[in-house]
Amino acid sequence: MVSVANIKRVVSVFILRPKDDERNGVDVAVFRRCETMPTFANHWAGICGSIEDTDGSPLEAALRELQEETNICDVMRDSDETWQLKSQIKSGLHLDVSKNTNDAFGGRIIRVYPFSLMLPAKVASNKQHTMWANIEMRGTEHDMMKFISTQEFFDLTPCVPGLQAAFHLATTGSFLKLQVPDDVKMWATDRVNGAAYLARKAVVIAAAHIDKGTTISQLKVTQSIATLRPTMVPIVNAMNEFDIRLSDTSQTEAASAIECDILQSLDLELExxxxxxxxxxxxxxxxxxxxxxxxxxxxxxxxxxxxxxxxxxxxxxxxxxxxxxxxxxxxxxxxxxxxxxxxxxxxxxxxxxxxxxxxxxxxxxxxxxxxxxxxxxxxxxxxxxxxxxxxxxxxxxxxxxxxxxxxxxxxxxxxxxxxxxxxxxxxxxxxxxxxxxxxxx
The missing domain is CATH 3.40.50.10470 (Translation initiation factor eif-2b; domain 2)
Structure with missing residues (x-):
């Protein structure tokens, strides 16, 4: 377990807008950090910032950052739409970024709490919402903002560490549905069985796909599975353990051996x-x-x-x-x-x-x-x-x-x-x- 004192907590908010033809997916707003920023200058990011002591939760921090760095809250108030910002912002599993951070924040682990905010698609007149053109940057952290396609987003460089992974977590894999294996989709729809049962099934499914070499875009199979059922903590913990064991260079175990060990631990703790x-x-x-x-x-x-x-x-x-x-x-x-x-x-x-x-x-x-x-x-x-x-x-x-x-x-x-x-x-x-x-x- 990571020491609380060794964590720098930040939020990252991804603003999304549907394309003209909704079948073509969404565009993502990205912001380039100014060259004067003390960390990751000239890197692309979402709306991000530290969780302050005055913030009661990551959600409160995310809403504050949106207010400080964009005019989106004002645009919402001026809109005729009965669209509530707080109810539309969605959270994802946090992400620990511990590598390739150039010793940012004193070498601490950066724990990113990701959020996504989907803008309204169209108004009654069947035209694009005029608010899209009215969104502007605020503050002094960024010098450029643009909307890009998800394909462009995944090829974006340079960007802050973990940006694409945080996007996947913020959108709970919503833009990967066609790439998620059928057995994972079926597993994720189970709303009858409890967390202990589904965690065991998740371990078996993950091991099978790791052995097959299955990849789901830029997200690892273990991360994808955890993202689909983020509230069921045994699943998240089991997938994190699987990922740690797989990435540990001192381990030479096959996925089947890791699967066996985790299943045994699940059974032992249940007993x-x-x-x-x-x-x-x-x-x-x-x-x-x-x-x-x-x-x-x-x-x-x-x-x-x-x-x-x-x-x-x-x-x-x-x-x-x-x-x-x-x-x-x-x-x-x-x-x-x-x-x-x-x-x-x-x-x-x-x-x-x-x-x-x-x-x-x-x-x-x-x-x-x-x-x-x-x-x-x-x-x-x-x-x-x-x-x-x-x-x-x-x-x-x-x-x-x-x-x-x-x-x-x-x-x-x-x-x-x-x-x-x-x-x-x-x-x-x-x-x-x-x-x-x-x-x-």
Whole structure:
């Protein structure tokens, strides 16, 4: 893990506009840094700048840089379009640039948080939006701005380190769809299975394509896979580990050997998580059992997680004589809870409304959830949309809610990963416990 003190955090914003014929893709705005700039003078870049202490997030820094270095915010205010800048800017996975930086920023690693901003295509009159011609540079950092095609962009030189890779991450591979292998596309559309399951599949797919020598434009196969599901941190971490092992000149392993090692680590950490979770849940059960109520101990769960499935199956095996009942929230719109109930012996599912009613009425003794990401600094977790409301219901009804996750789900940055639309952040204060195995000695 990179030391926080050794990181220089910056944002890079790519302004995009559709071509006249939308089938021809987009143009990208590029800016040439002035020769007086202390780093990367006369190099092409997007709108970029450091994340300041006063910025609450990379997004806030990106919006501030757009305001300082272009007039785009003013153009938006003058436009008749009901187009909101903040809702249109999209984030991608951060990129660490540690090589070929000419010792910029004191030799620190440059961590780039990339964003893309797509300008409106056309107005009601079916003509190009006049704002395109009104965008101008501001400030003293750049001496030239131009819109170029994506093909020209990928051939652009000289440019700041990692510019093309940051663009891919900012656009989540949107302009590589025709080049992405079919099995990767199919894998990326899975909205039913959880992060642990999809991480294993990602490792297998990556190894297969690395052995074949597959390339996806200028993006590595591992990076492309991580970019497609950026919120599922085990996938990102596994792909980063794969990439590190492949690029380590001291390693002579084939992709298949790296695949085997990562899969073994995923399995080991999952088993450590399951064992710890089962012990934790059975302690809760034994405490409840010490004050007999004549009814079953009810465990409620949300969404579909291979980790939770393993935990609950083992809990039920240890209590074969009964006394424990599992109910699953339907988890709309994907209805993963129905599938989860089929995975677990004698489990039942309820609509999300009925499930929350049971929780609010005290008919559930313990709610357990998984996570797609465990945020750093006790900030909380990331999980499927609906988890936050469930946690609030648990808080109001004094129903314990616990999260169980393995170490592959730990996020090592101070800011959350980019959130896909089906995910949300649940603050740590809404959870009774976040149980993650300690680092192995």
């Amino acid at each position: 450590r998580c399951v064992s710890l979770a089962v012990k934790n849940i059975l302690m809760d059960y034994d405490t409840w059992k010490s004050t007999p109520s004549g009814e079953a101990f009810v465990i409620g769960t949300f969404s579909r997680s291979s980790t939770l499935k393993s935990i609950l199956k083992r809990v039920l095996e240890y209590r074969k004589n009964g006394g424990i009942r599992v109910i699953c929230s339907q988890s709309t719109p994907g209805n993963e809870g129905e599938l989860m109930a089929k995975d677990i012996p004698n489990a039942t599912w309820l609509s999300d409304t009925d499930f929350q009613r049971c929780v609010s009425e005290g008919k559930v003794n313990l709610v357990i959830v998984g996570a797609d990401c465990i945020l750093s600094n006790e900030m909380g977790i990331v999980n499927k949309v609906g988890t936050h409301d469930l946690a609030k219901t648990c808080e109001l009804s004094a129903t314990p809610i616990k999260c169980f996750a393995d170490r592959w789900k730990l996020w090592d940055d101070i800011y959350p990963p980019p959130l896909e639309t089906i995910f949300e952040v649940i603050p740590r204060g809404l959870l009774d416990d976040v149980v993650v195995p300690s680092s192995p000695k």
